Amino acid sequence: MNKVITIGMAEIAYSELSQPLRTSGLGSCVGVIIYQEGSNHAGMAHIMLPSASISTKKVHKIGKFADVAIPELTSELVRRGASTYRLKAKIAGGAQMFASSGNEMMRVGERNVVAVKEQLNQLNISLVAEDTGGTNGRTILFDPKTQALTIRTVHLGTKVI
């Protein structure tokens, strides 16, 4: 069994030798997996916010913003030998953990999902499967061999997309 690569908040990591990729405790954050079918190329990002343009600070952790993390993830996969036009994506997360936080700024989960899809669309990466929204936290595991994304929640059990 291959050692699992764990991705922390706002981080990006790549699977070299088909090691599964895992990230835990996704709330409003979105876990994005970009991979190439029939190859070992796969990477995962734990994205926390939609866009770096709202920040006045220059340097951030690479996986924090959708509009920085997804282009980075894609170009690194291509640098490693993947073909741009064969890349596909699966995403999970974007929940709203606290229902009363109704105002626009706090609906981060929803805005994250929109931003992630926009980026994938711009890069012509087709979104194969998603499990987004709701009010539950998620832990996800991607197996590059089967390209199955396993999603665990506290209240709703486990599912595979």
Added chain:
Amino acid sequence: MKEYDFIQPAHLDVLKEIGNIGAGHAATSLSALLGKTIEMSVPEARVIPFQDLPDRMGGSENEIAAIYARIHGDTPGSVYFFSDVSHSESLIQQLTGRPVYGTDRSSLNDYATSAYLETGNIVIGSFLSAFADLTSLTVSRDVPDLSIDMAGAIISHGLSQLLIQSDVAIFIETQMKIDGEKTSRNFGSILLLFDPETFDVLFQSLGVNIDE
């Protein structure tokens, strides 16, 4: 941790003292509610990389019951009252005098949910009013809400504003437990997170210099 180079041990001592007084008030309210003595830990005030926060809550996947409220006013930020699920069950039992069967939000009846939410509300309210008195600052909060889920998922909600400008979090945390109860961990923690732009305001009102 370059972004907060200006934060000196003296600043953190001031924050600890805020935690001490705030949690003292919160413990008094809670003790009145439960009719039991509440012990509290020495508060911690620290500057840490934000991704280390879930570990302080028992790990990213640890199941916790958390009350959250966004803070507005002079020092915007986030405040949580949280406990491990097993401890929240025992707290709810103490409050309601009824046994609790699982803390799945659907299996937790409205009575138990509102008892726990009200406890968090009182704790957060007394903490913040002590904070406002001490600093002479104006703070208000949203209506608190409850979530029972993974610690990582819960903390990311409160981090989202802060992370726009920063990769580190400054927090004050105080743990509370019922006197005489044999729990290895706390039954309730108060966690206060500040948005980065609040420090000038906060330290100025406390008369502590910031040399940047």
